[in-house]
Amino acid sequence: xxxxxxxxxxxxxxxxxxxxxxxxxxxxxxxxxxxxxxxxxxxxxxxxxxxxxxxxxxxxxxxxxxxxxxxxxxxxxxxxxxxxx
Numbered sequence: 001x002x003x004x005x006x007x008x009x010x011x012x013x014x015x016x017x018x019x020x021x022x023x024x025x026x027x028x029x030x031x032x033x034x035x036x037x038x039x040x041x042x043x044x045x046x047x048x049x050x051x052x053x054x055x056x057x058x059x060x061x062x063x064x065x066x067x068x069x070x071x072x073x074x075x076x077x078x079x080x081x082x083x084x085x
Contacts, residue, residue: 013024026032032050039048 011027011030013027015022015024017023026048032048034051034053036051036053037048038051039046041047
């Protein structure tokens, strides 16, 4: 996307103070999903990116199965300890 195309999509917004912080209201067409975001600078630009929150089950579903044997048993790892319950 060219600089001209980016500027055509840009919106002028007002900055204001919120305590010691500077704040900006994000227009509806730029709203991000979720409740957290990442912010960083790229030169003179301030970039705000959505944090894609994934629940544990969804994350585990993306992992490849592990073919390595667990420690203990006949895998040559440390022996299991007897635990008195």
